[in-house]
Amino acid sequence: MDEYDLVVDFDLRREVEGELHVRATLHNRSLHDLISWSLKFDLPKSIRAREGTDLVSHIGSHVTLAPTEPLSLAPGRSTDLAFSGDGSMIQRLSDLPRGIYVSCEEENGKSIHLPVSLGEHNLETIATGQVIQTPYGSVNDAAVSAARGQVGSVGAGAGARQAAIPSGSTMADPRYGIVPRPSQLQVTDGSFSRDTSIDCFGPSEAACAIDWLGGSLSLQMTAADQAGAQLRFVVDTDLSHESYRLTIDPAGITIQGADAAGFFNGTASVLQLAERSGDGRILWPCGVIEDTPRFAFRGLMLDCARHFHDKETVLRTLDLMAQFKLNRFHWHLTDDEGWRIEIQAFPELTERGAWRGEGEVLEAQFGTGPERYGGFYSRQDVQDVIDYAAVRQIQVIPEIDIPGHSRAAIKSCPELLVDEADDSQYCGAQLYTDNVLNPALPGTYQFLHTVLDEVCDLFPGEYVHVGADEVPPGVWEQSPACRDFMAEHGYENAHELQGHLLRDLQEHLAKKGKKLMGWEEAVHGDKLDHSATVNAWGGIPIGTELANAGYGVVACAAPFAYLDLAWDANAYEPGYYWAGTNDLAQCYGYEPGTPELTEEGAAQMIGVQAALWGELVKGRAQLEYMLFPRLLAMAETAWTAAADKDWEHFVQQLPRQMTRLHAQGVNHRPVDADS
Numbered sequence: 001m002d003e004y005d006l007v008v009d010f011d012l013r014r015e016v017e018g019e020l021h022v023r024a025t026l027h028n029r030s031l032h033d034l035i036s037w038s039l040k041f042d043l044p045k046s047i048r049a050r051e052g053t054d055l056v057s058h059i060g061s062h063v064t065l066a067p068t069e070p071l072s073l074a075p076g077r078s079t080d081l082a083f084s085g086d087g088s089m090i091q092r093l094s095d096l097p098r099g100i101y102v103s104c105e106e107e108n109g110k111s112i113h114l115p116v117s118l119g120e121h122n123l124e125t126i127a128t129g130q131v132i133q134t135p136y137g138s139v140n141d142a143a144v145s146a147a148r149g150q151v152g153s154v155g156a157g158a159g160a161r162q163a164a165i166p167s168g169s170t171m172a173d174p175r176y177g178i179v180p181r182p183s184q185l186q187v188t189d190g191s192f193s194r195d196t197s198i199d200c201f202g203p204s205e206a207a208c209a210i211d212w213l214g215g216s217l218s219l220q221m222t223a224a225d226q227a228g229a230q231l232r233f234v235v236d237t238d239l240s241h242e243s244y245r246l247t248i249d250p251a252g253i254t255i256q257g258a259d260a261a262g263f264f265n266g267t268a269s270v271l272q273l274a275e276r277s278g279d280g281r282i283l284w285p286c287g288v289i290e291d292t293p294r295f296a297f298r299g300l301m302l303d304c305a306r307h308f309h310d311k312e313t314v315l316r317t318l319d320l321m322a323q324f325k326l327n328r329f330h331w332h333l334t335d336d337e338g339w340r341i342e343i344q345a346f347p348e349l350t351e352r353g354a355w356r357g358e359g360e361v362l363e364a365q366f367g368t369g370p371e372r373y374g375g376f377y378s379r380q381d382v383q384d385v386i387d388y389a390a391v392r393q394i395q396v397i398p399e400i401d402i403p404g405h406s407r408a409a410i411k412s413c414p415e416l417l418v419d420e421a422d423d424s425q426y427c428g429a430q431l432y433t434d435n436v437l438n439p440a441l442p443g444t445y446q447f448l449h450t451v452l453d454e455v456c457d458l459f460p461g462e463y464v465h466v467g468a469d470e471v472p473p474g475v476w477e478q479s480p481a482c483r484d485f486m487a488e489h490g491y492e493n494a495h496e497l498q499g500h501l502l503r504d505l506q507e508h509l510a511k512k513g514k515k516l517m518g519w520e521e522a523v524h525g526d527k528l529d530h531s532a533t534v535n536a537w538g539g540i541p542i543g544t545e546l547a548n549a550g551y552g553v554v555a556c557a558a559p560f561a562y563l564d565l566a567w568d569a570n571a572y573e574p575g576y577y578w579a580g581t582n583d584l585a586q587c588y589g590y591e592p593g594t595p596e597l598t599e600e601g602a603a604q605m606i607g608v609q610a611a612l613w614g615e616l617v618k619g620r621a622q623l624e625y626m627l628f629p630r631l632l633a634m635a636e637t638a639w640t641a642a643a644d645k646d647w648e649h650f651v652q653q654l655p656r657q658m659t660r661l662h663a664q665g666v667n668h669r670p671v672d673a674d675s
C-alpha cells in the first residue's frame with residue numbers, strides 16, 4: 001500500500017428537475033488520519049454544495065469541497081461529499097473532475113497535498129452519446145491500422161457523411177496524394193528517383209526550401225549549375241505571390257515561383273509526393289502541378305496558456321503546418337491560467353504567472369494538480385520559434401489576451417492592475433470573477449504599452465493579437481474610476497470602455513508599424529478603425545457581417561474550425577462540445593462566408609484558421625490527436641478553391657497522408673468507423 005492511498009468514486013445521478021447530483025465517496029486506504037481535510041479537483045462548471053458539504057471555493061475550474069462537520073477521516077474509512085449542477089454538466093469522460101487531490105494537515109500543523117485516484121464512476125448511466133472506450137494517448141494500434149489503409153470508413157461520427165476509403169495499391173500511388181488539393185495536376189508516366197543526394201540549383205530565395213527538403217528527406221543537397229541540376233528553382237514573375245508550378249520528369253524536378261513563398265509551397269508538394277521505395281530510393285511520379293492558394297492567411301491558433309506546450313512541441317507543430325501549406329501561427333500566449341512569454345520589464349509575469357499549484361499565485365486548473373505546473377518561453381525560445389517558422393514561410397502572430405482572460409497578469413502584477421475600489425460582480429464563461437483589466441486605470445495602459453512594446457520588438461510579423469474575447473456582463477459597473485472615465489468621455493456602456501482601450505492599443509501598435517488583431521468582440525463599442533483584423537468565431541454569418549463592414553476577417557467559426565471540440569458523440573472521445581461535435585466531414589464542410597458576402601466583403605475575408613484551445617490538451621500526444629487529421633481538412637479549405645473542394649477526393653488522399661503522419665510519429669486520431 002502507498003503511504004497515502006486515496007481513491008474517490010463518483011456517483012452521478014440526473015434528477016427529475018434537471019439537476020445532476022454527484023456523490024463523491026472518498027476512501028482513505030492509507031495508514032494515516034486525514035485531519036482538517038478538503039477535497040480539490042477541477043471542474044469548469046457551476047456547482048452547488050449539497051447536504052453535509054461546503055463549497056469552500058470555486059476559482060475558474062478549481063473546486064475545493066470540505067465536510068461541513070470537519071471530522072478527520074480515519075484509515076480504512078470512507079465518507080461522502082455531495083454537490084449538484086446543471087443536468088448537462090457531465091456527459092463525457094472529459095467532463096469528469098480531474099486533478100483530484102486532498103489537502104490536509106499533518107500533526108505538526110503543516111499542510112500537505114495528496115493525490116487521489118479516480119476510482120469508480122457511472123458515467124455510462126448518464127452519458128448522452130454512445131459509450132465506447134477510445135484509445136487515446138500515445139500512438140496506438142488503431143492508428144497504425146488506419147494508417148495502413150485498412151479502415152472501412154471516414155467520418156463515422158453522429159450524422160457524418162460516410163465515404164469509403166479505397167484500399168490497396170491505388171492508394172499507395174503517390175500520384176493521388178497531395179493535401180491540400182492543388183489547382184491543377186497532370187500526371188504523366190514515369191518517375192524521377194534519387195538515393196542519398198540531389199544536385200540543386202536556385203536563387204537565394206530558394207535556400208530555405210532547399211534546406212527544409214533536404215532535412216525532411218535526409219537527402220544531401222549538393223549545389224550544382226542550372227544545366228546539371230536535378231532540382232531547379234526558377235523565378236517566374238508572372239506567377240503570383242505564393243503560387244508555384246512544379247514539373248517532374250525523369251531527369252529531375254523544376255519548381256517555378258515568383259518568390260520564396262512560391263518556392264516553399266512547391267517544395268511542400270515535392271515533399272508530399274516523395275515515396276521511399278523498398279531499396280531506400282526516393283521516387284517522385286512525373287507530372288505537372290499549377291497551384292495557387294485561395295486564401296493568403298491560412299492559420300492555426302494554438303493555446304499554450306491553459307496547458308504549456310514546450311518549445312519542441314511548438315516547433316514540431318510548425319513543421320506539420322508547413323507540410324500542409326499553412327502559413328500563419330497564431331500563438332495564444334496568455335490567458336487566465338498562465339502567462340507564457342518572458343517580458344523583461346515585468347519578470348513577475350513569468351516568475352508568478354507562468355505557474356499553477358499549491359503555494360503559487362494561480363491555483364491548479366484543468367487537472368494539473370497540487371504540484372507546481374507550467375512554463376514559459378524565454379526571449380530566446382520566442383526567437384527560435386520565429387526563426388523556425390520563418391524558414392517555413394510561417395508568420396507568427398503573438399496573442400496577449402486582454403482585457404478579459406487576464407487573471408495570470410492581474411495576479412502577477414496586482415499593484416498596477418487591481419482597482420481596489422471596483423466592487424463589480426461578474427462571472428465569465430470560465431467562471432472567474434477577477435480576470436478583467438480595467439480600462440480606467442492608468443496602470444492598465446502602462447502595463448499594456450510596456451508589454452506590447454517588447455512584443456513588437458520581438459515579433460517581426462505585421463499583426464499583434466490583443467484578444468478582446470469574452471468580457472463578461474457586469475464588469476466595470478461598480479468601479480468609480482470607470483464611472484468617472486465614462487462620464488469624461490461620454491461613454492454609455494462597457495463595450496465603449498473596452499473599445500476605448502483597444503483603440504488606444506491600436507494606435508500604440510500602429511506607431512510600431514503593427515496592425516491590431518482581435519477576436520470578433522474587438523469591434524464591440526465601435527472604436528477601432530478598419531485596419532483591424534478579427535477572428536470570426538461565433539458562426540459563419542458573423543464573418544460575413546464583419547467583412548462586409550470593412551474589417552479584415554479570418555474565419556474560424558467554432559463548429560467547424562475549433563479542433564478542441566470532440567470528434568463525435570462517443571462519451572469517451574475527448575473534447576469540448578459547447579459548439580457541437582466536429583468530425584472530419586463537419587470540419588471539411590466548412591465554407592466561410594454566406595451568400596450575403598459582398599464583393600468588397602470577399603476581399604476583406606483574408607483567411608481561414610483552425611483553433612486548438614487548450615483546456616483539455618495536455619502534452620504533445622493529446623495535441624496531435626486533436627489536430628490530426630482534422631487540420632488537413634482545414635488546410636484544404638484554406639488553400640483549395642471552393643469549386644475544387646471535394647470530400648470524396650479528400651478522403652481518397654487520407655490513407656497515404658495518415659501513413660506519412662504516422663511515419664513521423666504523429667499521434668493522429670484514427671479515422672475508423674469503430675472509434
Ligand code: TNX
Nearest residue numbers: 469470519537564576613614
Ligand atoms: C471559447 S471563442 C474561447 C476560449 C475557450 C474556448 C473553448 C473564444 C475567443 N474563446 O477561451 O478556450 O471557447 O472551446
